[in-house]
Amino acid sequence: xxxxTVAPLPASKATVNDQIKYRSQAVxxxxxxxxxxxxxxxxxxxxxxxxxxxxGDFLFPAIPFGTARMVHTNLLIVWLLFxxxxxxxxLIPEECERELYSPKLAIITFWVFLVAGALTIVGYLGLxxxxxxxxxxxxxxxTMGRGYLEQPLITKVGIVLVxxxxxxxxxxxxxxxxxxSISIVMMLGLWGLAIFFLFxxxxxxxxxxxxxxWWWVVHLWVEGVxxxxxxxxxxxxxxxxxxxxxxxxxxxxxxxxxxxxITGIIGxxxxxxxxxxxxxxxxxxSIFSALEPVPFFMMTVFAFNMVKRRRxxxxxxxxxxxxxxxxxxxxxxxxxxxxxGTLSVVNYYTHGTQLTAAHGHMAFYGAYAMVVLTMISYxxxxxxxxxxxxxxxxxxxxxxxxxxxxxxxxxTLSLTAAAVTQVSLQRLSASPLxxxxxxxxxxxxxxxxxxxxxxxxTGLMMYVTSFFVTGKRES
Amino acid sequence: xxxxFTKSTARNIFYGGSVFFFLIFxxxxxxxxxxxxxxxAKAQLTDAAVRGKKIWETxxxxxxxxxxxxGAFFAPELGNVYVRRGPEFIKGWMKAMPxxxxxxxxxxxxxxxxxxxxxxxxxxxxxxxxNTNNWPPxxxx
Numbered sequence: 001x002x003x004x005t006v007a008p009l010p011a012s013k014a015t016v017n018d019q020i021k022y023r024s025q026a027v028x029x030x031x032x033x034x035x036x037x038x039x040x041x042x043x044x045x046x047x048x049x050x051x052x053x054x055x056g057d058f059l060f061p062a063i064p065f066g067t068a069r070m071v072h073t074n075l076l077i078v079w080l081l082f083x084x085x086x087x088x089x090x091l092i093p094e095e096c097e098r099e100l101y102s103p104k105l106a107i108i109t110f111w112v113f114l115v116a117g118a119l120t121i122v123g124y125l126g127l128x129x130x131x132x133x134x135x136x137x138x139x140x141x142x143t144m145g146r147g148y149l150e151q152p153l154i155t156k157v158g159i160v161l162v163x164x165x166x167x168x169x170x171x172x173x174x175x176x177x178x179x180x181s182i183s184i185v186m187m188l189g190l191w192g193l194a195i196f197f198l199f200x201x202x203x204x205x206x207x208x209x210x211x212x213x214w215w216w217v218v219h220l221w222v223e224g225v226x227x228x229x230x231x232x233x234x235x236x237x238x239x240x241x242x243x244x245x246x247x248x249x250x251x252x253x254x255x256x257x258x259x260x261x262i263t264g265i266i267g268x269x270x271x272x273x274x275x276x277x278x279x280x281x282x283x284x285x286s287i288f289s290a291l292e293p294v295p296f297f298m299m300t301v302f303a304f305n306m307v308k309r310r311r312x313x314x315x316x317x318x319x320x321x322x323x324x325x326x327x328x329x330x331x332x333x334x335x336x337x338x339x340x341g342t343l344s345v346v347n348y349y350t351h352g353t354q355l356t357a358a359h360g361h362m363a364f365y366g367a368y369a370m371v372v373l374t375m376i377s378y379x380x381x382x383x384x385x386x387x388x389x390x391x392x393x394x395x396x397x398x399x400x401x402x403x404x405x406x407x408x409x410x411x412t413l414s415l416t417a418a419a420v421t422q423v424s425l426q427r428l429s430a431s432p433l434x435x436x437x438x439x440x441x442x443x444x445x446x447x448x449x450x451x452x453x454x455x456x457x458t459g460l461m462m463y464v465t466s467f468f469v470t471g472k473r474e475s
Numbered sequence: 476x477x478x479x480f481t482k483s484t485a486r487n488i489f490y491g492g493s494v495f496f497f498l499i500f501x502x503x504x505x506x507x508x509x510x511x512x513x514x515x516a517k518a519q520l521t522d523a524a525v526r527g528k529k530i531w532e533t534x535x536x537x538x539x540x541x542x543x544x545x546g547a548f549f550a551p552e553l554g555n556v557y558v559r560r561g562p563e564f565i566k567g568w569m570k571a572m573p574x575x576x577x578x579x580x581x582x583x584x585x586x587x588x589x590x591x592x593x594x595x596x597x598x599x600x601x602x603x604x605x606n607t608n609n610w611p612p613x614x615x616x
Contacts, residue, residue, distance in 0.1 A: 049549075052549070052580070053549065055578060056578055056579045056580030056581055057575075057576075057577060057578060057579065057580075057581050060573070060581040060583075061573065061581070061583060064538075064539075064581070064582075064583050065538065065539050065547075065549050065550075065580070066535045066536075066538025066539045066547065066549075066583075067535070067538065069538050069539075069547055069549070070535065070538055129533060129534060129535045130533040130534055130585075133532075133533040134533075138533065142529055142532060142533075144532055144533060144535075145531065145532025145533055145534070145535050145536070145537065146532065146537065147537055147545065147546060147547070150535065150538075181482065181486070203532075205520060205525045205528060206511065206520060207520075207528065207542075207543075207601070207602055207605060208511050208515060208518075208605060209508065209511060210528075211543070211545060212504075212507065212508075212511075247482055250482050251480070251481070251482040251485045252485075254482065254485035254486045254488070254489045255485045255488070255489075257489055258485065258488045258489035258492050258493070261489070261492060261493040261496060261497070262492040262493070262496055265493070265496045265497050265499075265500045266496055266499065266500055266503075268500070269503075272507070273608065273610070274543060274544060274607045274608055274610035275543055275544075275545070275605070275607070276511065276514065276515050276518070276543075276605040276606055276607060277507050277510075277511065277514070278506075278507060278510045278514055279608055281507075282608070284503070348610060348612060349612060351544040351610065351611075352541040352543075352544030352545065352546075352548065352552060352611075352616075353548065354548055356548070357548055426615055426616075427611070427612045427613065427615075428612075432612075432613045432614075432615045433615065434551070434615050435550070435551035435552065435615060435616060436551065436580075439580075
């Protein structure tokens with residue numbers, strides 16, 4: 001599409017984008033760009049801690065393991081939240097068939113969230129954690145120092161305000177627009193995300209109750225309401241790329257999320273085996289969490305079924321690949337690897353070992369990283385004014401998909417081998433080794449994990465590069 | 476799926492199932508909350524242990540260690556370290572960090588004073604008294 005004979009428009013005034021139905025959907029773009037940027041940061045810190053597993057004094061004392069890990073996990077959460085928010089700002093106007101209630105508020109919210117997130121990371125890296133806690137008001141209401149919820153009080157309050165602004169904006173859009181099942185499920189998931197985050201402010205002195213309600217954020221997010229968000233995003237993209245009747249897709253969506261919550265709510269009990277809670281959780285947690293793979297399996301069948309029954313050939317094949325990939329990888333990571341350690345008789349030996357890390361890596365990537373990347377893959381070409389990227393760009397994106405996905409499989413298998421070694425030497429052995437002695441026997445697996453981590457980073461760089469590949473557009 | 480199984484059936488299963496199981500979960504939560512004190516009758520949550528918990532949290536101990544299996548998997552389980560090592564070892568260990576042994580995993584020096592160390596030990600003593608249904612399988616955690 002060469003327009004050499006036409007005088008170019010001023011750089012600041014872009015042409016009207018005819019690929020997006022509502023102009024306000026464009027606010028999704030900065031969210032997706034920030035998500036990818038933070039994703040890169042997450043992987044860099046992942047490489048640091050992966051290296052520290054076998055070269056223990058790497059970057060010590062400048063960046064101790066605990067600090068780098070906190071940055072790694074917090075960046076994960078934040079980039080996924082940016083991804084969900086971008087998805088919400090794109091999806092809700094399109095489903096509701098009207099402009100976003102306030103695009104301006106969405107942009108203000110974006111900058112507040114990005115600056116608050118960046119300051120928090122700077123605080124983690126630049127200050128001793130207890131000093132950060134002291135100057136940010138942790139003495140008023142102690143909430144810090146618990147996994148994934150390490151953020152200072154003021155950051156947590158900021159997250160709530162950002163979430164409220166975001167939800168207000170989307171809810172106002174939904175209330176006066178068309179109400180589809182996809183948009184309602186998306187909103188239920190996002191409201192649930194915000195509501196369960198409020199439990200991050202609950203930190204009883206009693207360690208048992210502290211742990212009990214900590215899971216109301218962590219478990220009821222990733223094995224509860226986040227699956228609603230995931231399902232809605234996947235359904236949205238599948239409607240678009242397959243052209244299958246919305247009624248069929250939405251019926252699947254309801255069935256999947258029904259199974260998610262029917263199994264996943266009581267499934268929280270698989271975290272209540274050993275933390276000082278009554279023994280009945282061993283039975284309840286085992287039964288319900290053993291059923292938690294079911295909705296993820298349905299997600300896989302759903303994605304493949306819809307693509308098989310497609311009524312159109314969408315030129316964005318990369319987006320279709322991501323949609324199928326998230327179906328498969330979420331089932332493997334969350335479903336199969338989650339099941340490996342979920343029965344209480346098994347969990348007795350695997351609790352608190354590298355098996356949790358193995359499951360965590362594949363589940364977070366397969367379910368949430370990949371569904372955000374599915375959404376980005378589908379929407380970013382549209383936001384940039386084209387139905388799909390060039391063949392060359394898509395080829396690179398698809399290669400990046402395979403490199404990252406196979407790298408995660410490698411990371412998961414390495415950590416699973418680490419877990420088997422750890423459980424046999426430290427837990428099952430008649431003369432158990434100490435934790436640190438056991439770690440010495442796991443070093444080769446940690447090397448392998450780091451190698452696959454480098455592969456993952458390579459795949460991520462290919463993915464980022466794919467955004468800058470031009471080439472001939474397919475008509 | 477057959478045509479008789481409609482979207483609204485699926486929607487009703489979702490809303491009905493979710494509300495039903497969430498209500499059961501709330502009931503179980505009430506029961507658990509009431510059962511926790513008697514289930515953990517041996518766990519003494521002293522004032523010192525409460526202060527120690529704040530030290531545990533504000534030094535991001537769970538960034539490397541597990542506590543009853545939860546946290547990070549870089550350094551040893553500490554839920555039972557009071558039993559495994561004893562109070563004096565713990566305090567001496569904290570004061571001796573970091574080891575600066577080349578290549579070995581390093582723990583920061585947190586510069587805790589004697590009173591803070593006592594509080595931290597009180598917290599670890601408390602955590603070792605929690606009724607974990609016999610987890611971990613052995614003393615090594």
